[in-house]
Amino acid sequence: MLCSYQPITACLGDIKAWLPKQLLPTALWEVIYLLLASSDSEGTDAVRQALLDTGLSPRRGLIAYLRLLSKVVQRGAVIDDIPDYRTIREQEVIL
Amino acid sequence: MFAAGIITISITANHVTRSMVVRSNCPGTVTLLELSIYKNNKMLLELYLCLSLFVCIESSSLSRNSVIERLPSQGLRLFHPSYPLSLLDVVSEEEASSIIKIKRLNGIGSTTAEGVEPTMPLPWKSFPELGISPEAFVSSKNILDSYERQKHQGYFIWARKLEKPRNNCVLLNHWSQRVIHLTQYSATDGAVGYDLTSSVDNDLRAAQMTWPPLALEFEMTANKWQAVEVSENLINGG
Numbered sequence: 256m257l258c259s260y261q262p263i264t265a266c267l268g269d270i271k272a273w274l275p276k277q278l279l280p281t282a283l284w285e286v287i288y289l290l291l292a293s294s295d296s297e298g299t300d301a302v303r304q305a306l307l308d309t310g311l312s313p314r315r316g317l318i319a320y321l322r323l324l325s326k327v328v329q330r331g332a333v334i335d336d337i338p339d340y341r342t343i344r345e346q347e348v349i350l
Numbered sequence: 351m352f353a354a355g356i357i358t359i360s361i362t363a364n365h366v367t368r369s370m371v372v373r374s375n376c377p378g379t380v381t382l383l384e385l386s387i388y389k390n391n392k393m394l395l396e397l398y399l400c401l402s403l404f405v406c407i408e409s410s411s412l413s414r415n416s417v418i419e420r421l422p423s424q425g426l427r428l429f430h431p432s433y434p435l436s437l438l439d440v441v442s443e444e445e446a447s448s449i450i451k452i453k454r455l456n457g458i459g460s461t462t463a464e465g466v467e468p469t470m471p472l473p474w475k476s477f478p479e480l481g482i483s484p485e486a487f488v489s490s491k492n493i494l495d496s497y498e499r500q501k502h503q504g505y506f507i508w509a510r511k512l513e514k515p516r517n518n519c520v521l522l523n524h525w526s527q528r529v530i531h532l533t534q535y536s537a538t539d540g541a542v543g544y545d546l547t548s549s550v551d552n553d554l555r556a557a558q559m560t561w562p563p564l565a566l567e568f569e570m571t572a573n574k575w576q577a578v579e580v581s582e583n584l585i586n587g588g
Contacts, residue, residue, distance in 0.1 A: 270505060270583050273431045276547070281527040283546055287520065287580055289437060290427060290509035303438060317434070324435050331490035 274317065282317040289318070422508050430504035432480045433497045437507065452502040505583055512577040515541065515566060520585060521575040530559060530575070531585050541566045546585065 274282035292302045307322045334342060426441045428449070441449070480496040512519055521530040521543065534542040541561040548557040561569075569575055 269586065270429060270507065271546075281547055283584065284522060284524075284527040284529045286429070286437065286507070287509050287522060287529065287578060287584065288524070290425065290507065290580075291511060291578065321435055321438070324433075328435070328490045328493055331488055331493055333489075335489045335491050337489075 279317055279320075285317040422510065425510060426506060426508050428501060428504040429507050430497065430501055432500065433493075436497065436501065436504060441506070446506065449502050449504075456502065507581045507584055509578050509580040509584070512579050515570065515575075515577040518585075519577050519579050520546070522578055523575055532577075535566070536563075537567070538563055540564075 270286070271283060274286070279285075289303070289306070292306070306318050307325055424440075426443075426446055427437045427439070428441050429437045480493070480500050515521065515532055515535050517532065517535050519532050519535075521532055522528070523530075527547065529546045530543040531546050532541055532543040534540075540563045543559045543561075545557040545559060566575070570577070
């Protein structure tokens with residue numbers, strides 16, 4: 256069989272490889288939408304914060320995932336000013 | 351692969367040397383090929399093709415300018431798979447040039463190549479790639495410091511709105527959250543696109559969309575689609 260074309264991946268920086276359709280079906284749209292929404296000069300922070308506060312699809316989706324990550328970072332800010340010697344470290348104890 | 355060459359020929363008594371300077375598409379990279387043709391009296395006996403010199407000239411001004419030319423000056427973002435929150439922050443031109451320098455020093459592609467292999471796609475795997483244990487309760491300072499050390503492995507991405515559709519742009523439908531890659535567009539012949547958010551994998555016919563002449567323009571007038579130009583790494587690949 257004569258094959259005229261061979262599909263290859265030519266671009267090394269493939270973002271879609273990190274965004275599987277099965278788990279994040281609309282992630283590509285969400286990425287582009289966030290890029291556009293953040294590029295607007297007016298209301299940028301308000302739009303972005305509204306998206307992160309509510310999430311377009313709370314159960315799954317990249318924006319919901321970003322919302323979760325932002326909450327993790329916010330939670331980590333609680334111990335920012337606490338010195339290391341006062342933090343509680345979980346260690347495995349072998350008896 | 352784009353290459354432009356300059357050939358110079360120098361002739362001595364019995365030795366012909368052709369030097370070819372090839373400028374590749376890699377910014378700041380110049381390859382010098384030397385083609386030596388030896389003559390023995392009247393007969394051409396041997397032909398040597400030798401890669402005599404492979405010169406990589408690190409010209410900071412040349413490489414920096416040629417890379418920056420391909421990146422937009424505004425709205426540039428960095429997508430790091432271990433810290434996707436980074437795509438919300440605008441990368442300045444100075445910061446982008448410093449990241450490109452670090453990428454080049456680490457042997458990572460200038461604008462689109464990656465240093466992190468997609469061993470496990472998103473979601474739910476983030477901070478381990480930054481060197482943070484998933485069990486540890488870390489401060490936000492640690493997270494941001496780890497990201498600062500690893501952000502040169504991210505991808506530069508950008509998007510900007512277009513007034514009219516054109517070849518290789520994407521069409522967004524915000525209601526159904528669809529992204530169409532417009533591969534062919536002509537005002538007289540119509541348009542052809544592929545749904546990048548289609549759930550049917552490996553079936554290009556199912557994902558293909560065609561518009562007869564002026565049909566896409568009518569739909570654009572009805573605000574069904576928004577034309578956007580995006581970076582290549584958002585639409586290429588599988």
